[in-house]
Amino acid sequence: MAIRLGGSCLNSAPSVDLPPIREDEPMARHASWRAGGRTRYYSEAHSAIQALALAAWAMERNLPLLWVGRGTNLLVRDAGYPGLLVSHRAQAWRLEDHGDSALLHVEAGSPMAGLARRITRMGWAGLVWAEGLPGSVGGAVVGNAGCYGGDVATSLVSAELLLGGQVVTWPVERFGFGYRMSVLKRGGEAERRGGEASERGEEGESGRGGDVDSGSGEEAESGGAEAHPASRIPH
Template sequence: MPVALPVTLYPDEPMARHSSWRAGGTVRYYAEPATPDEAIALAAWAREQQLPLIWIGRGTNLLVHDKGFDGVIAAYRGQRWELIEHGETAEVWIEAGAPMAGTARRLAAMGWAGLEWAEGLPGAVGGAIVGNAGCYGGSVAEVLIAADLLLNGSECVEWSVHDLAYTYRESVLKQLLHADIPPLVLAGRFRLQRGDPAALTARMKAIAAERKQKTPAGSSCGSVFKNPAGDFAGRLIEAAGLKGVRIGDAEISTLHANYIINHGQARAADILALIDLARTKVAEQFGITLQLEVRII
């Protein structure tokens, strides 16, 4: 292992520490680069070692198989941001490691609207850009101007929102996650409008209260499946009679059937078994194939 590598490598790292499901196997090397130069150096090292490299966000929609991953998993941690005002509008540049919800709260308190829908949204800016995160009447695709990317582990480029080809919970970046050196989101530029801080804070408090009421307690990755057109995955799973079904220490939530809860000692295999069960039963009873919203490694 070259000592000159400017980012710390953690060997045999349990990925349960880096998944909000608190489950999953180990990775051969884990790292947290915080600058583009560190990410470039890590990608070059992985290529030299002939190790596959996977970029992740904050692990809020991630599950690593119990058998682990024989390569490098890295989470980009840069959190700088810069606000450029244009009278009643503004652009905010935010690095990919910044928390989506925390950044939205800070901007709302300053009187800037555009990201308040992200109150309570788990995960970081980079993951939200990759997956076109959205909730409560808003989405990344509606406010993103462009994203700074690292391509092939060495080339820093800017892609416009149109280049990202967004659809519901999808982007061209998501389709490239299985490349040898997948693209890494370094930062995003978002469009904002001036708003009343008190009104924005009130709206975010209302969103937080509604989210708390609907969100099951316990370790989970949020919604497991995308909502099929014209329907809701949770409704279909509940209608299939699967609420409360448990395998090992994993359970399809009794509050919201599109959540799978780890009650403490669930293995990735338990969660995956419930995923397969939900898919199978919904397909058998309703002819609908549920598509995953979470990422499986």
């Protein structure tokens, strides 16, 4: 069954068991640098529904909320973080094959490099540039990650964000992408206490996003993205 989140409100999110929330958690355990301060609360979201539930939990307690990927290049200050820090681990994806083109739906926690390699092995050329890119999809959207002549801005179609308690969909034009920059990273119209959520449908081919342990140090409001893997690789 496909879960439709667009337009939903945190206060009306379906009831779900919260994932474990740990207090006074050393972030050195979760950062690639193996260093950093503590966070007052820490949890991991492995699905869109868990992400919504954690965001609601933080809002009910008026806690600051920070979303990260898998800890690559993440360093928490020695003074620590005073709210709830959530590592977004949801990494489901599905591919709509339209013959000579395709549309990829992917959750924010998917490791970018592993996903790109998987899509390339399937014969699609659009994410070849990202095969060595560290970090997760959510962080890549926030920072317009790129290398080898490609970047998120040239591949993204739209992404789902959680802003002001509402899940909204932004087209690529709304992000104001520049070199390693977006309105999310600049803190423009995006609410910095926002969360992230995404959607997974059962139609099409689905799988897990890769074989690398990578993430993003950015505060990622994006939770799900649609991208064009472009044309098939010629044989």
